[in-house]
Amino acid sequence: MELEERAKNVRRRIIEMVSKSKSSHVGAALSIADIVAALYFSALRRTTVQAQERDRFILSKGHACAALYAALAEAGCISQEELDGFYIDGGKLPGHATLSCGAGVEASTGSLGHGLPIAAGIALSARIDKKGFRTFALLGDGECDEGSVWEAAMFAGNAKLDNLIAIVDYNKLQAFGYTKEVLDLEPLAKKWEAFGWAAREIDGHDLKALDSALNSVPFEKGKPSVIIAHTTKGKGVSFMEGRIEWHYKSPDPEQRRRALEELQ
Amino acid sequence: MRRAFVDALLDIAKEDERVVVITPDMGFSVFERFREAFPERIYNTGIAEQNSVGIASGLALNGKVVFVYSIVPFVTMRPFEQVRIDACYQNLPIKLVGSGGGLTYGPLGPTHHSIEDIALMRALPNMSVLCPGDPIESVLCTKEAHRIPGPAYIRLGKGSGEPTIHESTPDFSIGRGIVLKEGKDANIISTGNMLENATLASGLLEKEGIGCGVVSMPSVKPLDLELVSSLSRKAPLFSLEEHSMIGGLGSAVAEFLSESGEHSSFLRIALPDRFCHEVGSQQYLRNLYGLSPEGIAKRVISRIK
Secondary structure: OOHHHHHHHHHHHHHHHHHHHOOOOHHHHHHOHHHHHHHHHHHOOOOOOOHHHOOEEEEOOHHHHHHHHHHHHHOOOOOHHHHHOOOOOOOOOOOOOOHHHOOOOOOOOOOOOOHHHHHHHHHHHHHHOOOOOOEEEEEEOHHHHOHHHHHHHHHHHHOOOOOEEEEEEEOOEEOOEEHHHHOOOOOHHHHHHHOOOEEEEEEOOOHHHHHHHHOOOOOOOOOOEEEEEEOOOOOOOOOOOOOHHHHOOOOOHHHHHHHHHHOO | OHHHHHHHHHHHHHHOOOEEEEEOOOOOOOOHHHHHHOHHHEEEOOOOHHHHHHHHHHHHHOOOEEEEEEEHHHHHOOOHHHHHHHHHHOOOOEEEEEEOOEOOOHHHOOOOOEOOHHHHHHOOOOOEEEOOOOHHHHHHHHHHHHHOOOOEEEEOOOOOOOOOOOOOOOOOOOOOOEEEEOOOOEEEEEOHHHHHHHHHHHHHHHHOOOOEEEEEOOEEEOOOHHHHHHHHOOOOEEEEEEEEOOOOHHHHHHHHHHOOOOOOOEEEEEEOOOOOOOOOOHHHHHHHOOOOHHHHHHHHHHHHO
16 A cells, blocks of 8 residues: 555544544644654564564654554554544543553653653663664654753764654644744754754655655664654644644534545 | 662672663762673763653663662652653653662752652652661662562662661561561651661660660552551551651551551651751751651650650
């Protein structure tokens, strides 16, 4: 199946999940749909290697977990029944990614700024054990306000962890305003470079560009890599795109119908 | 206690190659021998405690058993949320080791005192809380923390200079107290670095004709409920700790006793709910706050007479 098809399926699953459970963060999940599709259906070495050698993926922006669960369902790691229990009384999948769901989630996240330190620790353990797998961490742009992100960035640069890859979902919107106005991240690529990382900026909805960037890491030997993925919050559903309220709202039945129609 | 901890850790690391040490830039004159023996298994992650616990969690997710070492506030409070989520929620083998329990760093002031750490660590699901009372208990607690699968917190006292209270290595496992002597008139349950003063207070009381027992309770969580229950039915019971009144050993014992039916009187001997603005050594501050042997004996006498 083509990546485009996978990404569309991930988006359709996200719409179904959030409307069924009346949960929030649909905009954040749609923002990373292409990134997780490119990871799970191209970049991550998951099934062709032994379990211990699998590439790890940490969703640091844990509130966008509908996209992760959707990708894991698309990859056959989560059943439709489990997916139907997302954010629902008695279900197994809470509104922030959790290790205990036992479905291929690599770390419990949801409090921002935790994922990159954890990913750096996993990358360090791979080096200690002389294992060849890579660790990918997906961060939100608003999440980059957290000091712990930069603690980890400094550590990974200093430790020359070139088996670590960060992806920043740069959709320019955070919980209560535009990123540029709340805490401007610019110059973002230069910040990472100053911390010892090799950076590349791409269109985070261009699957070819994502595929090519994710499959050419490390960008530089001896440096961790960061992909700054320029994205649109709510991408793929016209009336959700770039609108902050879709950080909170859940589509009603009519909005669900219109969204799924657009994602045909 | 710190020296005893490092000796124990070296022994453990020789046997278990999963053991890794993470330190946010602490450990001068502590970890040199470890670094010499296992250069690939100790990392100074810089003065960045949140990241340090995050790194430890990543290592633990991939099979390592990680000891994270710093001064108490910087291994419990500064990275509290990483401890809560990364270590405890994920239930990982991360062993936090804090040096300078209670008022150890007296004249450095309240930034370096640790009088709320037991309360904070005790409240976390999956976390075990171990406060050794002397160098022998320090070794025992380190081994127990390593033996159990989940997260643990070990609260050490000074680097060295604390007396060895136990004459020989007592039987100890997590969740079990250590009875040094039973008293007919009163019993003190002490945790952490108050053990010496508990025994000295017991000696002073002896001279007054009061038989006061001493029980060491390094395992604050899980607590030895059976032992607390049996002691509470025999004679007035006292808890003793260099920690705030709120949330430490005294609270743990009170929570249990208040729901456990009949028991004799119980009194917490601990620090008041305030920052310590007076400047002085551990000894000086202990005298000021009634945690000297004399102060403790006085509290016992006024309670039981």
